[in-house]
Amino acid sequence: MVDFQDDVAVVTGGTRGIGRAVATRLADGGATVIVTYHDDEEAAERTADLLAAYPTDTRVEQCDVTDFDEVAAVFETISDRYGSPTILINNAGTMENGLLVRMTPEQWQHVLDTNLSGAFYCTREAARLMLRNRGGRIVNVASVAAQRGWPGQVNYAASKAGLIGLTRAAARELGEKGIRVNAVAPGYTDTNLIENTTSYEDEVADRTASGRLATPDEIADVIAFLASDAASYVNGEVLRVDDGLLG
Numbered sequence: 509m510v511d512f513q514d515d516v517a518v519v520t521g522g523t524r525g526i527g528r529a530v531a532t533r534l535a536d537g538g539a540t541v542i543v544t545y546h547d548d549e550e551a552a553e554r555t556a557d558l559l560a561a562y563p564t565d566t567r568v569e570q571c572d573v574t575d576f577d578e579v580a581a582v583f584e585t586i587s588d589r590y591g592s593p594t595i596l597i598n599n600a601g602t603m604e605n606g607l608l609v610r611m612t613p614e615q616w617q618h619v620l621d622t623n624l625s626g627a628f629y630c631t632r633e634a635a636r637l638m639l640r641n642r643g644g645r646i647v648n649v650a651s652v653a654a655q656r657g658w659p660g661q662v663n664y665a666a667s668k669a670g671l672i673g674l675t676r677a678a679a680r681e682l683g684e685k686g687i688r689v690n691a692v693a694p695g696y697t698d699t700n701l702i703e704n705t706t707s708y709e710d711e712v713a714d715r716t717a718s719g720r721l722a723t724p725d726e727i728a729d730v731i732a733f734l735a736s737d738a739a740s741y742v743n744g745e746v747l748r749v750d751d752g753l754l755g
């Protein structure tokens with residue numbers, strides 16, 4: 509098991525799906541874990557119960573990542589209580605699919621605000637704290653959609669492509685200060701997010717080696733690797749976790 513004993517980890521959108529799997533991986537390794545969520549109180553309560561079973565300190569905090577003031581306030585709370593976080597997982601994400609010519613500016617903006625601006629706000633606040641310690645690890649949850657560009661997802665694909673750009677630039681800027689910034693690009697993963705996505709089954713069946721969706725744990729394992737010291741020489745990288753979906 510990877511050792512996260514001395515770590516304070518923040519996982520955005522950590523109450524469901526991939527984020528919850530990451531939070532439990534980090535807690536398994538001994539990390540103090542703070543997960544954030546948006547508005548699903550039931551999922552937040554379930555996750556709080558799950559994390560309460562761990563001997564380390566855990567917290568579940570409501571925070572809309574599209575709101576810079578809320579993000580700043582959460583990181584201030586974290587800083588007051590724990591000092592600097594050592595790990596940030598920018599996982600919170602959303603999807604609002606629609607054909608380009610019918611997509612409203614609101615649909616476009618909401619997805620960009622959540623998936624890209626939200627990650628920037630959290631990275632900004634976390635990095636300011638991590639710089640004091642001259643160390644940290646940030647993992648951004650992108651998507652193969654950034655590279656593949658499925659129809660009906662111009663907003664989602666653009667947000668994830670932007671997140672990859674953010675990852676590479678931040679890695680160059682923060683690397684020499686001891687902060688590594690990497691991304692994962694998962695393929696289709698079995699979570700609520702893809703409930704309303706149509707016609708991916710054939711592609712998954714035909715183009716992945718296993719013929720099935722990823723489990724959240726399979727993505728979480730790779731995120732945990734990038735967040736760990738085992739990846740100490742990995743920086744600015746985007747790791748595809750798609751079982752060959754993109755070939």
Ligand code: NDP
Pocket residue numbers: 520521522523524525526527544545546547548549551571572573574598599600601602622626649650651652693694695696697698699700701702
């Ligand atoms: P889920 O829908 O299961 O979970 C999304 C999480 O993000 C929830 O905890 C949700 O909180 C949170 N969230 C959404 N909007 C906001 C917001 N404005 N502020 C704060 N938190 C927010 O999705 P997944 O686990 O599937 O997705 C996790 C990440 O993985 C996303 O970035 C997604 O784009 C990416 N991804 C997913 C893939 C898939 O096939 N599932 C494939 C590739 C990438 P709440 O529950 O309170 O709303």
